[in-house]
Amino acid sequence: YKKLKDFRSDFLWGASTSAYQVEGAWNEDGKGLSVMDMGHHPEGLADFKVTSDHYHHYKEDIALLAELGLKAYRFSIAWTRIFPEGTGKINEKGLEFYKNLIDEILKYGMEPIVTQYHFDLPYALHQKGGWSNRATIDAYVDYVKVLYDNFGDRVKYWLTINEQNMMILHGAALGIVAPGTENIEKEIYQQNHHMLLAQAKAITLYHEMKLPGKIGPAPNITTIYPETCNPDDVIAAMNWTSIRNWLYLDMCVFGRYNSIAWSYLEERGWTPNIEDGDMAILGAPLAKPDFIAFNYYSTATVAASRNDGSDKAAGADQQIVSGEEGVYRQGENPSLKLTSFGWTVDPTGFRSTLREINDRYNLPLLVTENGLGEYDKLEEGDIVNDDYRIDYLRDHIEQARLAVNDGVDLLGYCPWSAIDLVSTHQGFGKRYGFIYVNREENDLKDMRRIKKKSFGWYNKVIGSNGTDL
Ligand code: BG6
Numbered sequence: 421y422k423k424l425k426d427f428r429s430d431f432l433w434g435a436s437t438s439a440y441q442v443e444g445a446w447n448e449d450g451k452g453l454s455v456m457d458m459g460h461h462p463e464g465l466a467d468f469k470v471t472s473d474h475y476h477h478y479k480e481d482i483a484l485l486a487e488l489g490l491k492a493y494r495f496s497i498a499w500t501r502i503f504p505e506g507t508g509k510i511n512e513k514g515l516e517f518y519k520n521l522i523d524e525i526l527k528y529g530m531e532p533i534v535t536q537y538h539f540d541l542p543y544a545l546h547q548k549g550g551w552s553n554r555a556t557i558d559a560y561v562d563y564v565k566v567l568y569d570n571f572g573d574r575v576k577y578w579l580t581i582n583e584q585n586m587m588i589l590h591g592a593a594l595g596i597v598a599p600g601t602e603n604i605e606k607e608i609y610q611q612n613h614h615m616l617l618a619q620a621k622a623i624t625l626y627h628e629m630k631l632p633g634k635i636g637p638a639p640n641i642t643t644i645y646p647e648t649c650n651p652d653d654v655i656a657a658m659n660w661t662s663i664r665n666w667l668y669l670d671m672c673v674f675g676r677y678n679s680i681a682w683s684y685l686e687e688r689g690w691t692p693n694i695e696d697g698d699m700a701i702l703g704a705p706l707a708k709p710d711f712i713a714f715n716y717y718s719t720a721t722v723a724a725s726r727n728d729g730s731d732k733a734a735g736a737d738q739q740i741v742s743g744e745e746g747v748y749r750q751g752e753n754p755s756l757k758l759t760s761f762g763w764t765v766d767p768t769g770f771r772s773t774l775r776e777i778n779d780r781y782n783l784p785l786l787v788t789e790n791g792l793g794e795y796d797k798l799e800e801g802d803i804v805n806d807d808y809r810i811d812y813l814r815d816h817i818e819q820a821r822l823a824v825n826d827g828v829d830l831l832g833y834c835p836w837s838a839i840d841l842v843s844t845h846q847g848f849g850k851r852y853g854f855i856y857v858n859r860e861e862n863d864l865k866d867m868r869r870i871k872k873k874s875f876g877w878y879n880k881v882i883g884s885n886g887t888d889l
Contacts, residue, residue, distance in 0.1 A: 432832025434492035445475035452504025465847030486528035496535035506542030551611035647751030675703025715789030721751035
């Protein structure tokens with residue numbers, strides 16, 4: 421018997437949210453519109469106007485998160501509250517909201533972990549070309565400078581862009597390219613290049629200002645399995661790993677394009693234009709992150725193309741190659757169960773993902789999302805028996821502990837989500853929180869906060885530093 425290594429004594433047991441999914445108050449106190457406010461909402465599902473109304477309930481919500489025992493709370497700042505037009509004049513009321521929120525978090529001794537940009541690009545910038553326009557890079561840097569100036573003394577953990585890789589891989593679906601664009605994928609990878617530059621500049625600026633904290637990226641990273649041990653399937657899995665995962669982190673950490681991903685782009689005529697000086701910005705020593713944050717929910721399995729007309733995209737992951745015959749086909753993984761929403765549940769894949777990132781980059785890691793979306797049921801007497809969520813989280817924390825034992829320097833674990841909020845595409849019915857919010861898709865009811873069974877369980881986990889699961 422060998423005793424497992426413990427989680428660090430200062431382990432950041434946390435939980436996460438994002439501004440547009442939890443705050444509501446979509447047009448209050450001077451907030452500008454974001455692409456999420458203007459986006460298409462699936463029929464019958466909640467929009468992003470009121471969500472969990474955290475904007476008006478933040479004191480109550482933070483008190484509950486303190487009672488949950490959190491050491492850290494990860495949230496995002498809405499760019500459009502600070503700069504309603506994305507750039508130009510600062511909206512003081514927006515700054516004030518986040519100043520109050522951060523004070524409230526600190527009051528309870530919790531550590532704020534702040535995402536600078538979580539999908540909600542200001543619509544005014546989108547109208548001027550969004551990330552296709554290099555001016556958006558400067559707007560981003562101006563925006564984060566305001567965050568550093570105002571909160572840099574008190575916020576010790578900063579995340580740049582949430583899931584840039586998902587925005588790029590779902591680019592066509594999210595409508596981030598202008599209608600009528602000819603080579604959509606090339607344009608998307610041009611936008612990717614600009615986001616990478618914006619991120620490098622934001623990290624460099626943070627380091628230049630010598631603020632007393634750490635900063636890192638927050639992509640969605642997952643191990644990719646080959647469907648069989650056929651070597652062609654192994655190559656397919658390696659290719660997809662580079663395109664989906666390493667393209668983003670190699671640039672952030674090493675300042676270079678991953679060669680496999682670059683070849684993939686070259687073969688298709690999708691490489692971005694790189695201007696003089698870009699690679700120096702991307703490779704600047706101060707642009708290197710202090711840690712890598714990542715979101716993890718499930719794994720994907722791919723196979724080489726069979727070139728027989730049966731290829732299809734490998735899950736939600738591969739929208740960009742969907743229909744691209746001769747590239748990949750979706751693999752089946754018979755060893756994994758699926759959630760009610762069709763996502764694979766793979767705790768061991770969490771361990772392998774932690775190990776892979778650690779091996780490749782040798783930096784501390786921070787898990788910024790992990791969790792289970794379900795149709796929770798509110799029972800008589802304000803009870804929510806979300807045992808399935810407890811099982812999911814327990815299995816993943818166990819594997820995180822094994823990864824720590826394998827030598828991964830894990831700074832913390834922030835499940836999605838702290839409190840119920842609106843899912844990206846699947847409304848309010850797909851709940852993730854430790855705290856139930858009493859509303860339905862289109863009926864706001866009383867928005868009462870109710871502790872789920874997982875609330876008490878997670879409190880106990882935190883109290884035992886992850887030993888009592
Ligand atoms: C991540 C996002 O992709 O997964 C979150 O960063 C999102 O914003 C979460 O809510 C869960 O996905 P979904 O689609 O179930 O809301």
